[in-house]
Structures are given as structure tokens and as C-alpha cells.
Amino acid sequence: MQHTLTRLWARYRTVFKIAFFALLALGLYLGMRPTPAPASYNWQATFYHMAGLFSLTLLSYPAFPRWYWWIRGLLMFSMGVAIEYVQSFHPTRSAEWADILANSSGIVAALLLAGICIFLSRRLTPRSRP
Template sequence: MWVRLMRQWARYRTVFKVIFFTVLGLGIYLGMSPTPPPATAGWHSYFYHAGGLFACTVLNFLAFPRWYWWVRGLLMFMVGVAVEYVQSFHPTRSADITDIYANTAGVVVGLVMVWLFQLWRGSRRPAQ
């Protein structure tokens, strides 16, 4: 069954790439648009930041599984910082260091989930 799952994953790698770039593009568009999302106060804002970059980190792994973990983490961190940087130029948006902390938390949790999956996958490989 494990071999079958890995074959399906490899078969749909292009689909994961399309989903990753779609989610990444949507996040960048929403993050850099002049109007903020409807719920920007309280924990909702931190959930948007952490959840979005968590999803991008996991989708990044599904689309590009051979990348080093630090490359994946650095690229996702840079996306979060770039969004905050652009937000600092919009008069209706504001850049905040706590948003960068939330972005970083989402990336770190995503990297930990990927690492746990790889650890689990390594222990489940059939003996050759």
C-alpha cells in the first residue's frame, strides 16, 4: 500500500505544484492588496498569517519534496516578510512585527509537520 501511495503522490506532483502556486499567489494578492481582509482585529489576523504560510509550507513539500528544509523555510519566511514590507507602503494597511512572528510560527509548524511526516515515512519504508 505504501508503494501505491508514493506512486500516486508522484503521479499528481504537477497538480500539487499548481495548487501550491495558486495558494501562494492568492496569499500574496490578499496580503498586498490595499484593502485589508474583513476581520483584522484579534486572533483572526494571526490565524490568517500563520495558517496561510503553514499551508504554503506543506504544499511546498508536496510539490517539491526534494528541496532542503532550510531552503523551503527561508523562501516561505521571505514571502511573509515581503508581504509585510509591501503592506508598509499602503496607507490603509500596516506592517506589524507580530504578523512576522505569526508568519514565522506558521512556517515553523509546517516544517515540523513535514519533518514528522518524513520521519514516519522513513520508518514505514519496506525493507529491500
């Protein structure tokens, strides 16, 4: 099964890269525009932060499979901090530590999920004997 997934990822890598950069552009636009995203409840803004970086981190695996997990996490964390930094300059937005914590929890959850999936796929793949 891992061989089939690897072949599919290699075949559609360009599609995954386009989807990654499209989601990145959407996240940068929504994070850096002067008006915040509409949220009726306080937990919705936290969910936007967590879900955005969770999905971006997961999408980075098929798009860029050779990145180490710690480089992937560091790049995603840097992007979240950069968005909060830009938000601190808008008069209608505010940079908050809670948003950085929500970003980090989404990244960590995605890294853990991907790590578990990679571990299980390697563990369950039958190995050929010489």
C-alpha cells in the same frame, strides 16, 4: 505505503504545483491589496497569517519534493517578510512584527509536522534484506 505515496505524488505533481501557485497567488493578492482582510477579532488576523503560510509550506512538499527543508523555510519566510514590506507602503495597512512572528510560527509548525511524518514513514517502512 511510502512507495505508493511516492508514486501518487509523482503522478499528480503537476496538480500539486498548480495548487501551490494558486494558493501563493491568493496569498500575495490578499497580503498586498490596499484593504486588509476582514477580521472581527485581533486573533483572526494572526490566524490568517499562520494558516496561510502553514498550508503553503505543507503544499510545497508534494509540489517540490527535492527542496531541502531549510530552503523551503527560508523561501516561505522571505515571502512573508516581502508581504509585510509591501504592506508598509499602503496607507490603510501596517507592517507589524507580530505578523512576521505569526508567519514564522506557521512555517515552523508545517516544517515540524512534515518532518515528523517523513521520519515516521521512513521508520515504519519495511526494508528489504539482501
